[in-house]
Amino acid sequence: MSMFDRAVPPREANLVRPYMLTAGRTDTSIHLPMEAPLQTVESAMFHRWPPNDMRGRIIQLCTKSPSVAEISALLDVPLGVARVLVGDLVTSGYLQVHTTITDRSTTDERRELIGRTLRGLRAL
Numbered sequence: 001m002s003m004f005d006r007a008v009p010p011r012e013a014n015l016v017r018p019y020m021l022t023a024g025r026t027d028t029s030i031h032l033p034m035e036a037p038l039q040t041v042e043s044a045m046f047h048r049w050p051p052n053d054m055r056g057r058i059i060q061l062c063t064k065s066p067s068v069a070e071i072s073a074l075l076d077v078p079l080g081v082a083r084v085l086v087g088d089l090v091t092s093g094y095l096q097v098h099t100t101i102t103d104r105s106t107t108d109e110r111r112e113l114i115g116r117t118l119r120g121l122r123a124l
Contacts, residue, residue: 032097035068
C-alpha cells in the first residue's frame with residue numbers, strides 16, 4: 001500500500017465563519033505588518049478568557065513572540081482575521097507590537113528578520 005492509497009482523515013471544519021470572529025470588520029485601526037513580532041503584556045496573563053476564545057489563544061501564543069502571519073497559520077484563520085483580532089488585543093493593552101524593518105534598518109537587522117521568518121516557517 002502506497003502513501004497515496006491511505007485515506008487522509010478530513011480536517012475538522014471550522015464552523016465559525018471568519019467574519020463572526022471579527023464582527024464583520026476587515027481591517028485594524030493600528031499599523032500592523034504581518035511580519036511584526038508580538039509580545040503578551042504581563043498583565044494580560046491574569047485575564048480570564050472564556051474556554052476556546054480565540055483571543056485567549058492568541059495571548060498564549062504571543063508569550064513566544066510570533067508574528068501576525070505565524071498566528072494566522074497556527075490558528076488556521078485567514079491573515080485578515082488574525083490582524084483584526086491582534087489589533088483589538090493591542091489597542092486593549094494585552095499585546096505589544098515590536099517594530100520590524102524601517103527605511104533606516106541596517107543590513108544586519110534585515111538579515112535577522114529574514115532568519116527569524118525562516119525559523120518560524122520551519123517550526124510550522
